[in-house]
Structures are given as structure tokens and as C-alpha cells.
Amino acid sequence: MTIPFHIRPMYATDFHCGFREVLSALSPVTLPDEEAMEIFRSRLRFGVATFVAVAGERIIGTASLLLETKFIHNGGRVGHVEDVAVDPNYQGQGIGQALIHHLIEVCRRERCYKLILDCNPQLVPWYSKLGFREWCHAMRLDLEVPAHGPPESPPHQP
Numbered sequence: 001m002t003i004p005f006h007i008r009p010m011y012a013t014d015f016h017c018g019f020r021e022v023l024s025a026l027s028p029v030t031l032p033d034e035e036a037m038e039i040f041r042s043r044l045r046f047g048v049a050t051f052v053a054v055a056g057e058r059i060i061g062t063a064s065l066l067l068e069t070k071f072i073h074n075g076g077r078v079g080h081v082e083d084v085a086v087d088p089n090y091q092g093q094g095i096g097q098a099l100i101h102h103l104i105e106v107c108r109r110e111r112c113y114k115l116i117l118d119c120n121p122q123l124v125p126w127y128s129k130l131g132f133r134e135w136c137h138a139m140r141l142d143l144e145v146p147a148h149g150p151p152e153s154p155p156h157q158p
């Protein structure tokens with residue numbers, strides 16, 4: 001049986017109502033609360049939209065969207081899909097699909113010409129069912145990040 005749920009933008013308080021556990025389906029979330037709140041605010045400032053699937057008071061799924069307006073393609077807009085995850089107890093009930101449909105609708109409203117994402121090869125059939133197709137290759141360069149403190153200041157100009 002499918003649980004009744006709806007999709008809405010994330011609130012700061014969602015972190016304590018299952019959001020942390022849901023994201024852990026993707027990767028462990030070990031942030032202290034204060035840092036998580038700062039990240040929540042910075043994501044809003046930088047235009048990263050986080051959506052949640054809610055059943056009763058509980059967060060059971062999430063997906064994020066970053067809208068980019070390009071210099072090329074006549075200033076066309078692209079939706080970057082990130083961090084799609086559903087609580088393992090509720091997977092296979094159409095919640096992930098509903099989240100992606102929601103992002104597609106937001107992108108249509110915002111006049112995006114495409115959505116793009118990176119995913120594990122095992123999820124290619126899942127995204128294909130939602131209308132996505134394989135395109136290009138994802139590339140990655142890992143960098144070392146200092147554990148604490150602000151980023152280094154830029155070097156002095158001569």
C-alpha cells in the first residue's frame with residue numbers, strides 16, 4: 001500500500017523530522033545541527049532549492065534543484081538535479097518518481113530547456129523510465145580540503 005504524501009520546499013525544522021535520516025540513504029549525514037542550519041541558509045542564498053516528500057509530520061524523501069542561466073543557448077536555463085533520496089522504509093512506492101516529476105514541473109515553469117544529473121549506472125533504467133536519456137560522461141577531480149578554518153586568502157598581487 002502506498003502512503004499518502006505531498007511534496008513541498010524544505011523548512012529548516014525538517015532536519016529534525018527525518019530529513020537527516022532520508023539523506024543518509026545517499027551518504028551519511030554527520031553535521032552538527034548548527035552547521036546544518038548555516039548550510040540550509042547558504043543554500044537558500046545561492047539558489048539551491050531543496051524539496052521534501054512529507055507523510056504526516058515525517059520527511060520520507062528529498063531532491064534538490066539548482067537553476068543555472070547560461071550565456072550560451074540564448075540565455076537558456078538548465079536545471080541541475082542533486083541529492084535524490086527516499087527513506088529505505090518507503091522506497092518502491094512512487095515517492096522518488098513524484099519528486100523527479102515535481103522538479104521537472106518546476107523546470108518547465110522556470111523555462112528550462114533541459115534537466116541534467118549524475119547517477120550511479122544501476123539507476124540509469126530508473127531515470128530512463130522518467131524520460132531521461134544517457135548523455136556525455138560525468139568527470140570528477142577530487143581535491144584535498146582543510147578540515148577546519150576559512151579558505152586561504154588569495155595570494156598577494158605583485
Ligand SMILES: CC(C)(COP(=O)(O)OP(=O)(O)OC[C@H]1O[C@@H](n2cnc3c(N)ncnc32)[C@H](O)[C@@H]1OP(=O)(O)O)[C@@H](O)C(=O)NCCC(=O)NCCS
Pocket residue numbers: 025026083084085086087090091092093094095096097098118119120122123124125126129
Ligand atoms: C533511487 C531512489 C531515489 C528511487 O526512489 P523510490 O521512491 O524507491 O522509487 P519509485 O518508487 O518512485 O520508483 C518506482 C518505479 O521505478 C521502478 N524501479 C525501481 N528501481 C528500478 C531500477 N533500478 N531500474 C528500473 N526501474 C526501477 C519500479 O519498478 C517502479 O516502476 P513502476 O512505477 O512502473 O511500477 C531510492 O531508491 C533511493 O533513495 N535510493 C538510495 C539513494 C540513491 O541512490 N539516490 C539516487 C541518487 S542519483
